[in-house]
Amino acid sequence: MSATPLLSLENLSGGYGEIVIVTALSLALSQGQALCVTGRNGVGKSTLVRLVTGSLKPASGRVMFSGEDLTFAPAHGRARQGMGYAPQEGVVFDTLSVAENLTLHHRDRSLERYKELFAMFPRLPDRLAQRAGTLSGGEKKILSFCRALAEDTRLVILDEPTEGVQPENIALMAEAINSAKAGGRGFLIVEQNLSLVEAVADQAALMDHGQCIYTHSGTVNLRAELSSRLKI
Amino acid sequence: MDLVVTYGLNFAYSTATLGLIVLGLAVVFGLLGVMNMAHGEFVMLGAYSALMVQQAGLPFVLAIPLAVVVCGALGWLMEWSVIRHLYRRPFDTFLATWGIAILMRKGVEVTFGREYQSVDQSLPGTVSLLGIDYPAYRLVLMAVIVTMFAALFVWYQRSNTGARIKAMVQNPDLAAAVGINTARLSRATFVTGVAIAGLAGVLLAPLVRVEPYMGLDYLLSSFFILVVGGLGTLEGLVTGSTIIGGADVVISAIFDKTAGYLGVLAISILFLWLRPDGIFSRR
Numbered sequence: 001m002s003a004t005p006l007l008s009l010e011n012l013s014g015g016y017g018e019i020v021i022v023t024a025l026s027l028a029l030s031q032g033q034a035l036c037v038t039g040r041n042g043v044g045k046s047t048l049v050r051l052v053t054g055s056l057k058p059a060s061g062r063v064m065f066s067g068e069d070l071t072f073a074p075a076h077g078r079a080r081q082g083m084g085y086a087p088q089e090g091v092v093f094d095t096l097s098v099a100e101n102l103t104l105h106h107r108d109r110s111l112e113r114y115k116e117l118f119a120m121f122p123r124l125p126d127r128l129a130q131r132a133g134t135l136s137g138g139e140k141k142i143l144s145f146c147r148a149l150a151e152d153t154r155l156v157i158l159d160e161p162t163e164g165v166q167p168e169n170i171a172l173m174a175e176a177i178n179s180a181k182a183g184g185r186g187f188l189i190v191e192q193n194l195s196l197v198e199a200v201a202d203q204a205a206l207m208d209h210g211q212c213i214y215t216h217s218g219t220v221n222l223r224a225e226l227s228s229r230l231k232i
Numbered sequence: 233m234d235l236v237v238t239y240g241l242n243f244a245y246s247t248a249t250l251g252l253i254v255l256g257l258a259v260v261f262g263l264l265g266v267m268n269m270a271h272g273e274f275v276m277l278g279a280y281s282a283l284m285v286q287q288a289g290l291p292f293v294l295a296i297p298l299a300v301v302v303c304g305a306l307g308w309l310m311e312w313s314v315i316r317h318l319y320r321r322p323f324d325t326f327l328a329t330w331g332i333a334i335l336m337r338k339g340v341e342v343t344f345g346r347e348y349q350s351v352d353q354s355l356p357g358t359v360s361l362l363g364i365d366y367p368a369y370r371l372v373l374m375a376v377i378v379t380m381f382a383a384l385f386v387w388y389q390r391s392n393t394g395a396r397i398k399a400m401v402q403n404p405d406l407a408a409a410v411g412i413n414t415a416r417l418s419r420a421t422f423v424t425g426v427a428i429a430g431l432a433g434v435l436l437a438p439l440v441r442v443e444p445y446m447g448l449d450y451l452l453s454s455f456f457i458l459v460v461g462g463l464g465t466l467e468g469l470v471t472g473s474t475i476i477g478g479a480d481v482v483i484s485a486i487f488d489k490t491a492g493y494l495g496v497l498a499i500s501i502l503f504l505w506l507r508p509d510g511i512f513s514r515r
Contacts (some may be wrong), residue, residue, distance in 0.1 A: 055405050079411035090406055093399045100395045105410040107393070147410070 004067040006186040007052070012061035014051045015210075020059055021047040023210040029203070031154070034039060034187035036197040038226060039207035045190040046088055048207070050160045052188065053085045054078045061134055066154065079105070084153035088160040091144035094133025098124065101132050102147055106212045116179075117146045120172045137164040142173075149176060155186045162193045174199035198223050200223070206230070237338040237362045239485060246369050246471075246477035248377040249436060254454040254469060255381075256429030258424055262463040263401050266315055268327045270333035271454060272447025273340075274303045274426045276338065278433020279442045280340060282351045292354035295434045303430030304423050311422040316415065333447070351437040373435055387468050397421060414470065456500040462510025471511050 005209040021044040029035040037045055052063055054075035063071045070078055070149035078083070092101050103109040109199070111118075118125040121142050127135065132143060145161050154207040156177075162170045170193065177187055177200045191197050195202055204222055206214040206229050216225055257271040281299035285292060310332060318325045355372055358365035388394040398406040400414050406415050440446065450514050452477065461472025484492030503510065 038251040053409050055409065074413075075405070075408035076411050076413045076414075079409055087409070089408060090403050093402050093406070094397055095398055095402055104392070104395055104399055105412065139427075151410075 005029060005064070005165055006033075006066060007035075007087040007188060008062075008064040009010050009048075009052065009155045010064065010141055012048075012051055012063065014061075015044075015047055015228065016056070017087055019192065021210050022051060024061065025207075025210070025212050025217075026061075027212060029155075029188060031186050032173040032184045034181055034189060034200045036191055036201040036204045037207055038190070038192055038194070038197060038204060038230070043207045044210040045207055045208070047221050049085075049087075049157055049188070049190055053083060053157060059212070079151075079153075080153075082154035084148040084151040084156040085180065086141075086144040086148035086156075086158045086161055087105055087112050088163065092132040092135070092140045092147075094131065096132055097128065098130055098143060099128040101143055102150070103126075113150045114146060114178070117150060118136065120145065120176060138166060138169070139169040141165050142169060145173060145176075147178060155188065156180065158187065158189045158191070160190055160192065162191065162196050167195075170196055171199070194223050194226060199228070233430045234364050237364050238366075239481070241361070241366055241370075243478055243481050245374055246332075246481045247474045248477075249439075250453060250457060250477040251381065251428070251470060251473035252377045252432045252435065253429075253450050254457045254473060256425045256427075256432065257295045257451075257454040258458060258463075258466075258469045259425035259428060261458060262465075262469075263397060263421055264319070264418055264424065264425075265322065266319070267322055267329065268425070268446075269326060269330040269451065270310070270336060271426075271429055272451035273296045273333045273336040274307070274447075275433040275436070275450045276340065276444065276447040277303055277306070277336070277436075278430035279351070279435075279437040279440070279446065280344060281430065282434045282437035282459070283344070283349055283442050286351050292351075292438075296431060299430035301426045302368075304427040307423040308343035309417065309428035310426075311444075315422060319418065333451075337447070344444070346444060348366075348443045349442040349444060353438045369438060373439075376435065381466070381470070388466070393417075394415065407476045456496055458510070459500050460503050460510055462513035465512045468510055468512035 008028040009025055011024045013020055013023050015212060023092060024166055026030065037048065039045055043091055047056065051058050054073060057205045058071060062069055065081060065083065068161060070081065079110060096104065099111065102114060123139065124143060124146060132140065141161060145158065148156050148158065161173060174196055181187065187200065189200065198219060201219065201222065204216045205212045206226060214229055216222055256274065257268060260266050260268045260271065278299040281302055282292065282295040285295040314328050314332065315325065318328060331342050334463040355369040357368050359368045359371055361371065396412050396417060400412060400417050404414050417502060426454060457469065457472035458478050460475050461468030479495050479499055480492045
């Protein structure tokens, strides 16, 4: 395993205009590992993701990706450097077909790279010609998840990937994440569903008021520790 | 019968030319949300490209690449220097492009003079069609416009770039997050829109008076069509052109040109009042 973290957030602060949501947050993630960030609603988890993906510019701090400073790199540049992203809201392009959503960012329109994911989520290949906007909320999430996972990326960022997804599919998502991790890819996952966190996390971070208030390595006592702190 | 055929062909010609004029604005305003008040001036620059080619004694067809290059380069400069800083600020864009339009008009006036000029018909004569003699250039122009629209429609619906533009229009943040360079794609879309306006100017030049203020009429017609048809769809553009062009032809034939213009204005006001998103809308 490389000594340089795949993703390193150094005293990262930022938000919307004058309003600072995330405050001096530092986290690191190694290759082949999943870092799950959890916390109550409105504590800044999605803002953190937007700072990492480049949708928001940080007020201070640094975003290092494989040792390279991407703090002020544009969002599309980060994606091309190897960051895949499935957002919490606006997860698909509604007016495009399912197939177009999956191939939009590739030069070729081959769906070959989705073979394994299609086997896991068989409803998706049945709906390739359908407009993505007509899918249910859970199906849109799975489509977005598959798109982010199948990209040729080193880091996959998932923001509340299980929201609206049925439990059987959440288990399949965990399986897909663990398989990708075994292939050396890293995951930054913002998630409130502790079942998924427990199934995939190598590290967990608990956020409150824009700061990281607790970190946990490994899975031993993970659910109990996070649950007790989430109740505070 | 001859009268019906004549009116029918005039109706088709009016609709097609309006569609051509508005196409560039539909790309820039409908997709990027940029209310380009200099749209008519790009049409005017296209017409002056045809005039320059004629004055140089070169074949008319060379005006097409000249207009595309001139308008494309100017559009690139305009997007880079002004427009890109004003995306999602419609009122600022409105004012800035209006200022640029004045500059363009005055620039052309200083260079070519204020007087009306004309471009010779490259295809003079008439063609006998359905029992009447109709100007050959008008028929060729209609065929070119229909072919252009069909090609653009197929390209937009089926190409990867078309899909990327739709993605950028719908969700720019997600589009950037999946690796689409939205800044570059916006610029390319803007340049394409104004280059199409220049192309429209070339094709219409032999049929209209060429003068520095000719773009103002085209700007108004273009906005009327977008108000009626709706933004962001080719169906809306064709429908808007048909309604505005058709109403103008029919009312002008029954009464006079002023009544035709008032009729078009009344239709646009009714749409703004009762159906502000137009007949077809992306929303």
